[in-house]
Amino acid sequence: MADFQICDATLCTGCFACASVCPTQCIALPLDAEGFYRPQIDAARCIHCGACRRVCPANRDRSPDPARIPGVFACWNKDQNIRRSSSSGGLFTALADAVFAAGGIVFGAAFDSDATVLHASAETPDDLARLRGSKYVQSSINDAFRRVKSALASGRVVLCTGTPCQVDGLKSFLGCDPENLHTCDFICHGVPSPGLFARYLEYLGEKYSSKVNDITFRHKKYRWQTYQTAVNLIDGRMLFLYNDDESFMYGFSRSITLRPCCYQCRYVDTDRVSDITLADFWGIGTRAPFKHNTRNGVSLALINTPKGQELFNRAQNNLNVEPRTIEEAKVNQTGLDRTVRMPTSRDVFFSEYPNTGYAELQKKYLTDKGIKRIIKRLVSKNALYHLIRIRDAIAGKNE
Numbered sequence: 001m002a003d004f005q006i007c008d009a010t011l012c013t014g015c016f017a018c019a020s021v022c023p024t025q026c027i028a029l030p031l032d033a034e035g036f037y038r039p040q041i042d043a044a045r046c047i048h049c050g051a052c053r054r055v056c057p058a059n060r061d062r063s064p065d066p067a068r069i070p071g072v073f074a075c076w077n078k079d080q081n082i083r084r085s086s087s088s089g090g091l092f093t094a095l096a097d098a099v100f101a102a103g104g105i106v107f108g109a110a111f112d113s114d115a116t117v118l119h120a121s122a123e124t125p126d127d128l129a130r131l132r133g134s135k136y137v138q139s140s141i142n143d144a145f146r147r148v149k150s151a152l153a154s155g156r157v158v159l160c161t162g163t164p165c166q167v168d169g170l171k172s173f174l175g176c177d178p179e180n181l182h183t184c185d186f187i188c189h190g191v192p193s194p195g196l197f198a199r200y201l202e203y204l205g206e207k208y209s210s211k212v213n214d215i216t217f218r219h220k221k222y223r224w225q226t227y228q229t230a231v232n233l234i235d236g237r238m239l240f241l242y243n244d245d246e247s248f249m250y251g252f253s254r255s256i257t258l259r260p261c262c263y264q265c266r267y268v269d270t271d272r273v274s275d276i277t278l279a280d281f282w283g284i285g286t287r288a289p290f291k292h293n294t295r296n297g298v299s300l301a302l303i304n305t306p307k308g309q310e311l312f313n314r315a316q317n318n319l320n321v322e323p324r325t326i327e328e329a330k331v332n333q334t335g336l337d338r339t340v341r342m343p344t345s346r347d348v349f350f351s352e353y354p355n356t357g358y359a360e361l362q363k364k365y366l367t368d369k370g371i372k373r374i375i376k377r378l379v380s381k382n383a384l385y386h387l388i389r390i391r392d393a394i395a396g397k398n399e
Helices: 017-021 051-055 080-085 091-101 125-131 144-153 164-174 194-207 247-253 260-264 306-318 345-355 358-365 371-378 381-395
Strands: 071-077 105-111 117-122 158-161 181-186 212-216 228-233 238-242 276-280 299-303 319-323
Touching (some): 017 144, 017 164, 071 091, 091 125, 091 181, 091 276, 105 125, 117 125, 164 181, 194 212, 194 358, 276 306, 299 306
Parallel strands (some): 105 158, 158 181, 181 276
Antiparallel strands (some): 071 299, 105 117, 212 228, 276 299
16 A cells, blocks of 8 residues: 555545546545444555545645525425435425436436445436435445446536535535536534444344334334334334434434544535535424424425526425524524534543444443433333324424
8 A cells, every 4th residue: 555645534524536547547535433324545546646535635734714604494295205215304305306307417426236326326206216315434435436427528417416525525525616517515423334234234133133224314103203113024013213323323412433534624614615415404493483393204404506596496386494593593403603512421432442343332432321311211212202293293283
């Protein structure tokens, strides 16, 4: 391997821009000791052109304008089936449909056949299902940036979604912001280790004596605000893992299993790198009344550029849209004004990760051992969720 780093290892986001731009394709991104994608250079094939260093967003200063405030909207899809199958309110599907109507192509994160998360493409509404929904794992870009460039060169409209660092990596790779490219990022809490996720799936397969066939984070079996992970096993069983009982999500939500750069994220502000920013509108109704039922989810849309506004306008035939304020958007979205804090257990966790199985890591670090958990165990989950459903039914019809 070549004896130089492309960037400071603690700032590397694993965005794949370096591998995508390399003229000899001598850069690979295998999983590192913590299970994250990390660039490695084949010295025998490297021609020392410096393209990788020049394209790397971590090597550039970023000076966001804190006074730049995007347009803020609450959105929810008019199609209740799409809204229920989406993590939030179904805004992404409406944006994608507008791109399909223009003969375009959509790129986003999807689960592969072995549940690896990678960037894939969709060219029809039927193809979009695998790109819909949250994937709480860092995705592998592979050749997606080069495929985006090829589609743009052929004149096609392209919508590419990803983390803010992935969007920045794409734009840096392209070296411009083509008129026929639309980008969406999301308000990001950080990316957990793909290697850890693979171990988690293996652990579930062993625990339930059947390999995991599919997994859905944030399944809306009961309601949008209640976290549950749906796991489909090859033997036909479907499991629902709730809140703190779901150890992988426990590690994510408590910032234990994130990539090092996430604790010093350069994209935590309202001056976004994308045309449109997507998120759950967790703070809806806290600053002004919101009269619609939120049970099936509400999307937060930040419109950051004129191109973003144009695409958003074309998507509104399939959306209910209501203007809101940036103050309300920030209520429960830390990713707009501050980075996540690194817990003291993070480095200890990953020091043990290479030589410790998932079950032991879960027992030591990914389980709530406090009094809250004891109380939760004393309450029947089914009774609790049925009470929630009754309350929602009394509150009114879903909108």
